[in-house]
Amino acid sequence: MLHLVLFCIFGGLCLGAAINLLLQTHPINSALSLIVVMGSLALIYLLMGAEFVSIVQLIIYAGAIMVLFVFVIMLLNAGKEERLPASKIMPILGAVGMISGSAAGIYVLTCDPHTSARISLGQLPGPADQVGRLLFRDFLLPFEVTSVLILIAIMGAVVLARRGEQ
């Protein structure tokens, strides 16, 4: 019962913020809504017992990535979005896509017998020591490849954002 109540609170917060992201016209309001989505997702992870993932979600997503977004919005001085005549048809397509996509997803998910399992509060604890042991033993090669990916991303960002010579 407690699990259901907590899930409804955090899930409702998450959905409300996600819909607010769509309704806002100024990008800074959308960015703040996205921070709320990520924070409530971290709490939902904590409900399932995924401690490490929850903290990493807060630090990387809600912390680092969103700070980057807010900085870019500030740097580019982004204002309210303007709508050109060419973009009038997209809300209709978007509404149709959302309704049909969610309906199909919910139908598949609720009818598949593999997804009828039940989850209790904190069922699979994922503390940092166990996740770390798995990461550095079984997934060592992907982890090292990831560091190369980060290095390439840093160099790419520097090259792309550099001001031209002229």
Next chain:
Amino acid sequence: MIPLNYYLVLSAILFACGVVGFLIKRNIITIFMSIELMLNAVNLSFVAFATARGVLSGHIFVFFVMVVAAAEAAVGLAIIISVFRTRETLNVDRVNLLKL
């Protein structure tokens, strides 16, 4: 004790919100934020399935998804800055030429 379905349905609706944002938003930064929302929705279903099956590998995969998202955010925002510098606009409808 709640069914796994609840988490998956929440994840599906969040993903749909991301897709809709990608389609209806005209600001390139907001479009990019919708992509992040879709990645978050997928992470939620990873953790839910990992919990239901009792394997920790799902948590590791979420970690890798986050690393890729961080790299993508860094490169994507650099591209946005570069586009803004040449076009002086953030509206994707005004970025309609392959070359300036």
